[in-house]
Amino acid sequence: MFISSAYAQAPAAGGDMMSTLTGMLPLLLMFVVLYFVMIRPQMKRQKEHKAMIEALAKGDEVATAGGLIGRISRLGDTYVGVELATGVEVQLQRNAIVQVLPKGTVK
Numbered sequence: 001m002f003i004s005s006a007y008a009q010a011p012a013a014g015g016d017m018m019s020t021l022t023g024m025l026p027l028l029l030m031f032v033v034l035y036f037v038m039i040r041p042q043m044k045r046q047k048e049h050k051a052m053i054e055a056l057a058k059g060d061e062v063a064t065a066g067g068l069i070g071r072i073s074r075l076g077d078t079y080v081g082v083e084l085a086t087g088v089e090v091q092l093q094r095n096a097i098v099q100v101l102p103k104g105t106v107k
Contacts, residue, residue, distance in 0.1 A: 052100060053095065058072055058073065059071060060100055061100070061102070061105050062082065063101055064082070064096050065096045068090070069084075070082040070084040070106060071083050073089055074089075079091050079093060080093075080094055080097065
């Protein structure tokens with residue numbers, strides 16, 4: 001009485017393929033914009049950070065992710081010894097180093 005009958009729709013014509021492609025165009029366009037605005041710059045930063053980590057040498061002055069500043073005193077494959085002050089040395093993962101500072105920054 002209150003519910004109307006449901007009928008199946010007629011099969012789609014051949015012109016609907018173009019309509020489907022036009023409907024997906026905004027989604028594809030958003031993905032392309034996201035790639036160039038977010039994904040590609042992030043990959044570039046990761047590549048630069050990896051190159052910086054691999055180029056570390058004994059005596060380099062560095063800043064860590066925790067805010068510590070010191071001079072590299074020991075190098076290992078995955079860990080680095082950083083001298084914070086005379087006689088004070090901490091061991092950090094290489095990935096914790098975020099910046100190589102100019103010589104003379106650490107006194």
